[in-house]
Amino acid sequence: xxxxxxxxxxxxxxxxxxxxxxxxxxxxxxxNLIRQISQHAHSEIIGMQPEGNWITRAPSLRRKAVLLSKxxxxxxxxxxxxxxxxxxxxxxxxxxEQLQTGAAKYSSIFNYPTLTWADxxxxxxxxxxxxxxxxxxxxxxxxxxxxxxxxxxxxxxxFHQRQGYEAILALAKGSEGQxxxxxxxxxxxxxxxxxxxxxHDSDSAHSQKSMEWKIKRETNDDLRQKFIDQTVQQxxxxxxxxxxxxIKWNEERGHYDSSDLNWDExxxxxxxxxxxxxxxxxxHVAAHEEGEWVRDAxxxxxxxxxxxxxxDAA
Amino acid sequence: xxxxxxxxxxxxVFVRSKRGLDxxxxxxxxxxxxxxxxxxxxxxxxxxxxxxxxxxxxxNDICASQEDDADCFYDPSDDKPYRxxxxxxxxxxxxxx
Numbered sequence: 001x002x003x004x005x006x007x008x009x010x011x012x013x014x015x016x017x018x019x020x021x022x023x024x025x026x027x028x029x030x031x032n033l034i035r036q037i038s039q040h041a042h043s044e045i046i047g048m049q050p051e052g053n054w055i056t057r058a059p060s061l062r063r064k065a066v067l068l069s070k071x072x073x074x075x076x077x078x079x080x081x082x083x084x085x086x087x088x089x090x091x092x093x094x095x096x097e098q099l100q101t102g103a104a105k106y107s108s109i110f111n112y113p114t115l116t117w118a119d120x121x122x123x124x125x126x127x128x129x130x131x132x133x134x135x136x137x138x139x140x141x142x143x144x145x146x147x148x149x150x151x152x153x154x155x156x157x158x159f160h161q162r163q164g165y166e167a168i169l170a171l172a173k174g175s176e177g178q179x180x181x182x183x184x185x186x187x188x189x190x191x192x193x194x195x196x197x198x199x200h201d202s203d204s205a206h207s208q209k210s211m212e213w214k215i216k217r218e219t220n221d222d223l224r225q226k227f228i229d230q231t232v233q234q235x236x237x238x239x240x241x242x243x244x245x246x247i248k249w250n251e252e253r254g255h256y257d258s259s260d261l262n263w264d265e266x267x268x269x270x271x272x273x274x275x276x277x278x279x280x281x282x283x284h285v286a287a288h289e290e291g292e293w294v295r296d297a298x299x300x301x302x303x304x305x306x307x308x309x310x311x312d313a314a
Numbered sequence: 315x316x317x318x319x320x321x322x323x324x325x326x327v328f329v330r331s332k333r334g335l336d337x338x339x340x341x342x343x344x345x346x347x348x349x350x351x352x353x354x355x356x357x358x359x360x361x362x363x364x365x366x367x368x369x370x371x372x373x374n375d376i377c378a379s380q381e382d383d384a385d386c387f388y389d390p391s392d393d394k395p396y397r398x399x400x401x402x403x404x405x406x407x408x409x410x411x
Contacts, residue, residue: 022381069361076358083342086324092344152341156362298322302346 013214018144021087029213032206033143034088035104036215041081042099042106046280048074050114051123059117066163067120073160077153084145100285108266109192111274118171118178118185124164125234126186126193132157133227134197142214165234172238183240190231190243195266197224228258324373325351327358329365337369345370 005024012019019025048071055071058064082092098104109127114120135157139150171182198220201207210216228247235242246259269277322344328337340359345351351370360368379387395401404411 020381022378024382073361076361079343079358080341086342149341298346298350305347 013142016214018147019142020144028209029215030088032210032213032215033146034085034090035206036210037081037085037088037143037146038090038095038098039105039107041078041085041095042104043110044074044078044081045099046106046110046284047127049280049283050110050112050276051120053114054117054120057117058120063167070124070160070163073156077156080149080152081146084143084149087145096288100281100288102272102281105270106280107196108269108274109196110280111269111276112188112192113275115188116181116185118168118181119189121164121166121168121171121182122185122189124160124162125168126164126189126231127196128157128160128164129231130193130196130227132161133223133230137218137223138216140214140217146215169238172240179240182238186235186238186240187243191261191265192269194224194228194261195269197221197227199263199266225255228256232256322346325355325370326373326376327351327355328369328371329355329359330367330369331365333366337367340364342373348372 006026009025051067051071055064055067058067082095086092135150135154139147139154141147168182171178198204201219201221204220207219244259248257250257324342325345326342327340329340330337343354343358345354348370352368355368355370
């Protein structure tokens with residue numbers, strides 16, 4: 001039996017109306033959203049680490065200013081998403097705890113190390129590029145606060161991809177050594193970038209329900225295909241070699257055919273065995289604990305001010 | 315572990331993108347007081363000259379109508395179609411009035 005409120009909820013979903021925080025929603029819808037949005041927020045925050053690693057070693061003042069700006073954006077994106085998630089009734093503290101204890105996940109891509117400067121370019125170009133494909137689609141998600149957050153993030157994200165491509169283009173057009181560095185970064189980041197779209201639709205635990213509820217608007221495999229297609233020409237323009245030797249235009253499908261991914265690697269990194277999983281969380285915990293005194297100082301100052309106000313009023 | 319964050323208040327942020335336009339709700343953030351909320355809002359929501367003026371309001375201070383009660387809440391104006399311009403049928407030559 002369907003309850004009247006559930007009928008009303010489904011009516012809104014099928015009429016493309018947004019669901020807003022105070023509306024009735026099925027528990028599973030709320031849980032599914034909290035899982036997806038918090039995972040998205042954690043990805044923005046943890047995503048600052050691999051790039052932050054290069055801020056002090058950026059090759060010029062211009063590149064350093066750009067990278068600082070980009071990393072600052074990621075912190076902002078994390079905030080937009082945490083705020084959106086909080087409207088579902090979970091606190092920031094709970095989310096941070098879930099991240100630090102491993103109960104909540106973040107995108108596996110950030111468990112890969114940034115070994116050279118070219119990796120920073122590859123991240124902007126490929127990782128942010130893949131994120132944009134996903135986020136453009138999520139602008140139409142059924143939950144209002146998530147959708148509005150995505151719209152804001154998409155506006156800012158385009159700069160991320162373009163600065164990354166520009167940085168890698170400079171290397172690809174540089175000396176033999178620089179070109180090799182760009183190729184190496186492409187070879188290492190191309191595959192994990194494709195994995196960002198998640199498992200095949202047939203293996204994705206949450207996909208079907210998420211599509212029904214319009215939390216997700218396009219399937220993992222469709223979004224991945226879009227990214228594969230758009231990246232081919234970008235690699236050509238760089239004059240680099242495509243990491244996928246099986247890449248081939250399929251006239252009939254109107255898409256590129258490509259190799260299947262190394263799913264063992266995918267599951268292994270998700271389950272905590274990537275290069276940097278432990279380091280990323282340890283760093284987050286350390287930064288959080290080292291910031292404790294700042295939060296305490298804010299609270300103490302606030303209390304002192306309030307006491308003074310009460311005293312003045314008396 | 316994060317008790318201090320819990321104590322911070324939630325603020326809603328409104329930004330006027332250009333003189334002559336309305337302030338528009340753009341998001342929310344945690345801060346300890348109005349002054350700090352304004353500074354955070356500047357850093358977070360106007361990094362690319364998105365605004366010329368910011369309002370911050372404590373979320374708790376907002377009193378909101380319930381959307382689920384919309385039917386009866388707005389009922390008093392629903393039966394007054396004569397408040398709309400299209401209600402009045404005028405001769406064609408003067409209908410662009």
